[in-house]
Amino acid sequence: MIRHILSLLCNVLLMGSLWLGTLSPVLAETVSEPSALMQQVDTLFEQAFIATNHADFATAEQLWTQVIDRFPENAAAWSNRGNSRVSQHKLEAAIADFDQAIKLAPNAPDPYLNRGTALEGLGRWEAAIADYNQVLQLDPQDAAAFNNRGNAEAGLGQWQQAIADFQQAIALAPDFAFAQANYALALYQDGQLEESLRLIRNLVRKYPKFADMRAALTAVLWTQGQVGEAESQWVSVVGLDQRYKDIRWVAEVRRWPPAMVASLDKFLKLK
Incomplete structure (x- = not known):
């Protein structure tokens, strides 16, 4: 299962992982009191996931804190609270939570993946790569770790x-849409323009509401002089996600490659 709270995805494109919303084995082992207490904590888990799904990350953070207060040895709660803090851009506090989760469950890949996302948010690319390497040591088939490591390498200009x-x-x-999007953007930066455009068009065709790729298609079409189609794509982008009107957000949060940022910037300035 692919896990981006999108370092930030498009969420900012968060890629962090959410653990199952039931009592984990670690938590279950710590409970010696009646089942009513287990049910209470299980309810907190459920409420926290509901808050997260509604993008109410402040409430989710409070709920995870309640779980931690009751069961401070539960690694899942620490990791999930870290996710809620990343979503609020409380990156240093999130890293502290992931550190604790890793201390409690050093062989669980998710806290490393989540901490890497927070480190990316701080521009600490090499530290993030180290965390993704650790994930891949624990699970060599983790697609999210490969995608996230690619993002961090892009931050270092290692295209x-x-x-x-x-x-x-x-x-x-194969259905990991954001990995495909990141691949298409990296190809554009690498000068493989035709292949990049082909992949972007395919993604827009397959996922019509994928604002990220519609914005990229707008930028590429504009630079090719296809003004009418570029403007048509842009109408859809604005209707889906107005953050793409902010070139700083595109460059610093979504973190498009410089070449694609420059192309979109030209469109926004000349439009």
Whole structure:
């Protein structure tokens, strides 16, 4: 199962993982009191996931804190609270939560993956890559780790390594749309313009509401002089996600490659 709270996805495109909303084995082992207490904590888990699904991350954080107060040895609760904090851009606090989750469950891959996402948000690319390497040591088939490592390598300007990791993520999870999107964007940065455009068009065709790729298609078409089609795509983008009107968000949060950012910036300035 592919896990992006999108370092931020499109969410900012969060890619962090959410553990199952039931009592984990770690939690179950710590409960010696009546089943009523287990039910109470299980309810907190469920409420926290509901809050997360409604993007109410502040409430989710409070609910995970209640679980932690009752069962501080539960690694899942620490990791999930870290996810809720990443979603609020409380990155340092999130990293502290992931550190604790890793201390409690050093062989669980998810806290490393989640901490890597937070480290990316701080621009600590090499530290993020180290966490993704650890995930892949624990689970060599983790598509999210390959995708995220590609993102961190892109942050370092290591485009060939990033392309290879995005390809591996896609090979492991062919329907991983954001890995495909990241691959297409990296190809554009690498000068493989025709292949990039082909992949972007395919993604827009397959996922008509994929604002990220419609925005990328807008940028590429505009640079090719296909003004009418570019403007038509842009109408759809604005209707789906207005954040793409903010070039700073595109560059610093979504973290498009510089070449694609420049293309979209030209469209936004000349439109």
